[in-house]
Amino acid sequence: MLHFDDNLRLKLIAWFLQYPFYIVWFIIKFFLNKEKHPWDNIEAPQHPRILVITGASQGIGEGLVEYYCKHCPSCEIIVMISRSIEKLEKVKQRFNSVDQKKLLLYACDVTDANEMTRILLDVHQTYGQVDIIFANAGVSFRQQLLVNNYEKAVRETFNINITGVLNTVLPLIEIKGVKQIAIVSSQAAYAIFTSPIYGTTKQCVLSLGFDLRRRLAKDNIAVNVISPGPIATPMLSGSNIETAVKSMSTKEATKIIFNGLRRNEAEIVFPAFTGIFVYILSFLPICIAEPVAYYFLRK
Numbered sequence: 001m002l003h004f005d006d007n008l009r010l011k012l013i014a015w016f017l018q019y020p021f022y023i024v025w026f027i028i029k030f031f032l033n034k035e036k037h038p039w040d041n042i043e044a045p046q047h048p049r050i051l052v053i054t055g056a057s058q059g060i061g062e063g064l065v066e067y068y069c070k071h072c073p074s075c076e077i078i079v080m081i082s083r084s085i086e087k088l089e090k091v092k093q094r095f096n097s098v099d100q101k102k103l104l105l106y107a108c109d110v111t112d113a114n115e116m117t118r119i120l121l122d123v124h125q126t127y128g129q130v131d132i133i134f135a136n137a138g139v140s141f142r143q144q145l146l147v148n149n150y151e152k153a154v155r156e157t158f159n160i161n162i163t164g165v166l167n168t169v170l171p172l173i174e175i176k177g178v179k180q181i182a183i184v185s186s187q188a189a190y191a192i193f194t195s196p197i198y199g200t201t202k203q204c205v206l207s208l209g210f211d212l213r214r215r216l217a218k219d220n221i222a223v224n225v226i227s228p229g230p231i232a233t234p235m236l237s238g239s240n241i242e243t244a245v246k247s248m249s250t251k252e253a254t255k256i257i258f259n260g261l262r263r264n265e266a267e268i269v270f271p272a273f274t275g276i277f278v279y280i281l282s283f284l285p286i287c288i289a290e291p292v293a294y295y296f297l298r299k
Contacts, residue, residue, distance in 0.1 A: 011285045011286070011287070012285060015283075015284075015285050018283075037214075037217075038217040038218075039213045039214055039216075039217035039222075039223070039266075040264070040266070042217060042220055042221070042222045042264055043222075043264070044179075044180050044222045044224075044261055044262055044263070044264040045131040045132060045179050045180055045222075045262075046262060047074035048068075048072065048074060048075055048131035048132050048179075048180075049074055049075060049076050049077065049131055050075075050076065050077045050078075050079070050123075050127055050128065050129070050130050050131050051064075051068060051075060051077070051078045051079065051130070051131060051132050051133070051134070052078075052079040052081065052120065052123065052130050052132070052133040052134065052168075053065060053078065053079065053080055053081065053133075053134045053136055054081045054082070054110050054134065054135060054136050054137035054164070054168050055081075055082060055110075055136040055137030055138065056078075056080035056081060056082050056088065056091065056136070057080070057082035057083075057084055057087035057088050057090075057091055058082075058087060058091075058233065058234050059231070059233030059234055059235055059250065060136055060184065060228065060231060060233060060250060060253060060254065060257075061080075061082070061134070061136045061137070062091050062250070063250030063251065063253060063254040064134060064136070064254050064257065065078055065080060065091055065095060065103070066094075066095055066250075066251075066254070067251070067254035067255065067257075067258055068101075068258070069095040069101050070095075071255075071258065072258070075101065076101065076102060077101075077102045077104065077127055078101060078102070078103050078104070079104045079106065079119075079123050079130075080092070080103060080104065080105050080106070081106045081108050081110070081116075081119065081137070082106075082107065082108075082137070083107065083108070083109050084107065085105060085107035088105040088107065089105065091103075092105060104123070106119050109164075110137045110160060110163075110164030110165075110167055110168055111159045111160055111163050111164050111167065112167070113163075113166075113167045116167040116168060116171065117167070117171040120133075120168075120171040120172055120177075121171060121175075121177075124172060124175065124177040129176075129177055129178065129179060130172060130177060130178045130179070131178075131179050131180060132178075132179070132180045132181075132182060132261065133168065133169065133172060133178050133180070133181055133182070134182045134184065135164075135165040135168040135169050135181070135182065135183045135184060135205070136182075136184045137160060137164050137165075137168070138160060138161045138164070138184060138186075138201075138202075138235070139156065139157055139160045139161065139235070140157075140198060140235045141153060141154070141157045141195060141197040141198040142195070142198070143235065144156050144157055153197075154197055157197055157198060157201055158197075158201055161198070161201035161202065161204075161205065162201050162204050162205060165183060165205045165208065166208075169181050169183065169212070173212075173216065173219075173221070176219055176221070178221060179220075179221060179222065180221065180222040180223070180224070180261065181209075181212065181216075181221065181222070181223045181224070182224050182225075182226055182257070182261060183205050183206075183208065183209040183212075183223070183224070183225050183226065184205075184226045184228070185202045185203075185205050185206040185209065185225050185226065185227045186198070186199070186202040186227060186228060186229075187227050187228065187229040187269065187274055187275055187278045188202050188278075189202040189203040189205075189206045189227065190203075190227075190278040190279060190281065190282040191278045191281040191282060191289065191293060193286060193289065193290055193293070194293050205225075206225055206227065206267075209223055209224070209225035209267075210225065210266070213225075213266060222261075222264050224260065224261055224264065224265060224266065224267070224268060225266065225267045225268070226257055226260075226267075226268045227267055227268065227269045227270075227275070228248075228253060228270060229247075229248070229269075229270065229271050229273075229274030229275060229278070230247035230248065230271070230274060231247050231248050231249075231250060231253050232247045232248065232249050232250060233250060248270065248271045252270075253270060256268060256270045277296070281293055
């Protein structure tokens, strides 16, 4: 039951008033303003030679290793970072012989700022400027709750999903040691009520990515945000089995990422259907969006 304390009237008024502004924005963006922003004109690396991927031992990270090994002839060195050296070794065994790629393994927790800085600076000093760095490492809050109490689960999720991204992207920015930064967010950032803790962390890195995209244009560094929906990864299958059955494969996802980065897309969103769904939810009042999300996400 809704009460006056829910500010329902205020929210409904704001909801109806916002649409004229979208019409004005549409007219300005597509009809009046023909100039591109500087950050949209940056040429993304078309033939990347050196990649750095966090969370490379499974999921999208492992998928990126596979895709660049098999479909990017210019790629010579892939730096793989994960907490588990055993998992990294298994991935390396699968792809190390593909087209003479050099796979470098680093066992590191992305929340360790000093160690991440040491690794990234060492890679830069040894091999030169990094072409693309993927801030991919992340955890599911639901999975964290399975093994931790609430407080620890919250802290771990925020620490890995936010601090870990900062520790990944900041060290090379200062020395202009990277050409392109890819930050993995999530479509949950647009509908955080579906998963408040996880969604909040991804909303944070989404905003960080957009801010860096503008700020780093002067240094000719491309910054892109990757916003996946349900992808068939251990993270998804461990937290939502029903959604995992309907999810996109990592092979499809990494192909979309590869092409989106080459085009320097501000945000790479996939699958398209769930992307449209969460965008619609983000424009609805919470009193409507919540039951709609609850109904469709559990079908």
